Ligand SMILES: Nc1ncnc2c1ncn2[C@@H]1O[C@H](COP(=O)(O)OP(=O)(O)OP(=O)(O)O)[C@@H](O)[C@H]1O
């Protein structure tokens with residue numbers, strides 16, 4: 001364990017603001033962690049096939065202060081499928097995504113009503129732990145956010161620190177290789193594992209972030225415009241990665257790129273917030289139907305690029 005970098009939760013928070021939402025001074029200290037688990041054992045569980053998970057949002061209403069930004073949004077994100085969330089800027093897609101892994105509640109003044117069920121269990125139930133929800137439902141952001149000074153290797157393992165997983169050297173090596181392979185990055189970085197994550201290209205950094213998310217074995221991966229800062233080649237590689245990952249995690253992706261939504265998703269939900277009103281889902285269904293035979297004229301206009 002001594003070869004791991006000596007970083008603590010405060011350092012991680014300063015480099016990686018999203019983790020400020022992870023609660024967890026206690027779980028950072030792995031030796032005292034109440035749920036310290038062995039990564040190799042945990043990984044083997046994944047290898048033999050954890051069932052794919054379904055995520056269901058029921059009647060989600062969300063506020064920032066007095067401002068209601070989502071109203072009565074219900075959506076099932078089917079196991080083993082990619083669900084794309086589309087819609088104009090400001091209609092609440094990112095807010096909805098953050099509600100799906102309990103990040104919304106960390107915004108000061110934010111509130112919500114409704115339920116989010118992971119395989120039938122409400123992640124907001126008082127008996128459900130925040131850390132466990134975040135472990136099971138991972139998130140990749142628009143701007144790649146690896147710890148820039150930390151090595152590629154340690155970046156992949158950074159989430160284990162936060163969730164209290166214990167791992168020996170061999171298990172760590174194995175996990176790093178597996179996660180980088182699944183993220184489509186292994187061949188490019190196998191000889192650069194000790195170089196800083198910040199030295200990679202933007203597209204490689206995004207795949208490193210995907211590898212970091214995978215290391216804690218999420219059952220759902222949320223991706224908020226993961227390619228919008230990337231060039232077309234990197235975008236294609238990420239899309240290929242998504243096509244592979246869907247065999248083991250349920251994916252929800254926000255995208256403004258209609259071609260991308262058609263290429264990567266099985267299901268699609270169209271969000272809209274009309275002038276001064278909260279966002280809601282106009283229409284959802286199989287992607288092919290949403291693009292080729294939408295029921296609502298606003299969906300047709302949006303997917304054809306007539307507004308938004
Ligand atoms: N931290 C916040 N505090 C207050 N209001 C917020 C906050 N974040 C988002 N909002 C508001 O909530 C609404 C939905 O924003 P959100 O970011 O979810 O939209 P979006 O669909 O993801 O937009 P975009 O496509 O531009 O990313 C907007 O009116 C936005 O101004």
Ligand SMILES: [Mg+2]
Nearest residue numbers: 093094095224
């Ligand atoms: Mg957004």
